[in-house]
Amino acid sequence: NKLTVVDREGSTHDLEWEPDQTLMEALRDNDLPVLASCGGTASCATCHVFLEKDVFDTLGERSEDELELLAEAEGYRECGSRLSCQLGFNRDLNGVTVTLAPEE
């Protein structure tokens, strides 16, 4: 998948999301400033991203753990916030724009 990522300074980056990566891994492995300090276990929220609402709506419900963490996160958006470590590779997300949330 091709992704466009908007970083915290508003610059855009094009990257390739490989099928064996979660979204968090794709961001981190492409040198975007995603700390992922919990290693992808939905307990740090440093992998918080925003998706466009129409894209967000195509994804399933967030788990209780994910939602709890996000609700406390900087800039939380009810229809847009996701923990990128909880998003496995998904062909339907080809070509979407992902925006990094403010740093925790």
Ligand code: FES
């Ligand atoms: Fe920690 Fe996603 S990497 S919550």
